[in-house]
Amino acid sequence: MSNTQPRPVESERIALKARNVSFSWEDTPLHWVPGDPFTTHTINVLHLLLPAGERWFVHVYKQVLPLIRDDRLRADVVGFIGQEAMHSQAHDEVLPHLRDQGLDPTPYTAQVDWFFEKLLGDRTLPPGRARRWWLLERVALIAAIEHYTAFLGDWVLGASELDRRGADPTMLDLLRWHGAEEVEHRSVAFDLFQHVDGGYRRRVRTWATAFSALVFLWQRGIRFFLENDPTLTDPKASFKDFYLRGRQGTLPATGDMLRSIPRYLGRGYHPSQDCSTAQAVAYLAGSPAALAAQKREAA
Ligand SMILES: [Fe+2]
Numbered sequence: 001m002s003n004t005q006p007r008p009v010e011s012e013r014i015a016l017k018a019r020n021v022s023f024s025w026e027d028t029p030l031h032w033v034p035g036d037p038f039t040t041h042t043i044n045v046l047h048l049l050l051p052a053g054e055r056w057f058v059h060v061y062k063q064v065l066p067l068i069r070d071d072r073l074r075a076d077v078v079g080f081i082g083q084e085a086m087h088s089q090a091h092d093e094v095l096p097h098l099r100d101q102g103l104d105p106t107p108y109t110a111q112v113d114w115f116f117e118k119l120l121g122d123r124t125l126p127p128g129r130a131r132r133w134w135l136l137e138r139v140a141l142i143a144a145i146e147h148y149t150a151f152l153g154d155w156v157l158g159a160s161e162l163d164r165r166g167a168d169p170t171m172l173d174l175l176r177w178h179g180a181e182e183v184e185h186r187s188v189a190f191d192l193f194q195h196v197d198g199g200y201r202r203r204v205r206t207w208a209t210a211f212s213a214l215v216f217l218w219q220r221g222i223r224f225f226l227e228n229d230p231t232l233t234d235p236k237a238s239f240k241d242f243y244l245r246g247r248q249g250t251l252p253a254t255g256d257m258l259r260s261i262p263r264y265l266g267r268g269y270h271p272s273q274d275c276s277t278a279q280a281v282a283y284l285a286g287s288p289a290a291l292a293a294q295k296r297e298a299a
């Protein structure tokens with residue numbers, strides 16, 4: 001096979017299933033990484049972005065299903081839809097807990113809802129080329145975003161520094177259950193993009209859009225949390241705060257994030273070349289939330 005074609009690693013493939021998890025937040029403190037509001041809120045931005053973002057994935061993918069001409073890929077996409085719908089719901093359920101602790105996220109989530117539902121929504125396009133172009137563009141955007149959800153999933157599964165610092169076990173389980181499923185399904189969005197389009201220029205263009213949007217939304221989300229946290233008197237933060245935590249291991253390292261960019265843009269790249277399905281499966285086998293879900297299903 002030519003090195004200009006994505007090269008999947010077949011042994012990393014797994015059948016996907018949604019786990020019907022649930023979490024109770026009453027014992028989780030506001031700063032669930034003790035003494036570190038910056039790390040806490042940087043990760044908390046996930047609860048602001050993912051409910052609307054993953055709902056949008058599901059909305060777009062339901063429109064793409066009729067275009068899939070491969071049974072195995074269709075089964076993967078159906079499994080992906082089930083997992084993402086559950087992720088969206090699980091993060092959404094953290095928001096009332098933040099509100100109870102004096103941190104109402106509504107002003108920010110209203111903007112995120114507008115971003116995904118209006119700016120990236122269906123638009124009133126006539127059936128035909130324009131509508132198809134917009135659908136393919138969004139499928140490519142999701143593939144680029146999923147490069148980062150897999151990156152973060154892989155990171156959080158190995159982020160032992162968070163355990164060492166006494167981070168809240170329920171929040172860690174939410175993040176690692178979600179992260180493990182992101183690793184499990186890391187190839188689906190890319191495979192779907194390759195199946196319906198796969199254009200290299202579109203891959204690069206939509207990566208640039210997705211990356212810029214993620215950086216923009218994330219830094220605004222961190223600022224929103226720090227400014228509205230009722231316990232903080234000095235809400236200032238800078239890139240240095242992020243960089244230093246990356247070095248300490250409580251957030252992803254800046255160097256690792258930068259190195260992930262040329263990987264996604266490599267012509268022979270396939271998501272199955274990164275991360276470890278075995279590590280994800282091993283976490284899910286012991287995840288308190290996943291085990292409880294399994295027990296409920298068996299009952
Ligand atoms: Fe997800």
Ligand SMILES: [Fe+2]
Binds near residue numbers: 084146149182185
């Ligand atoms: Fe995902």
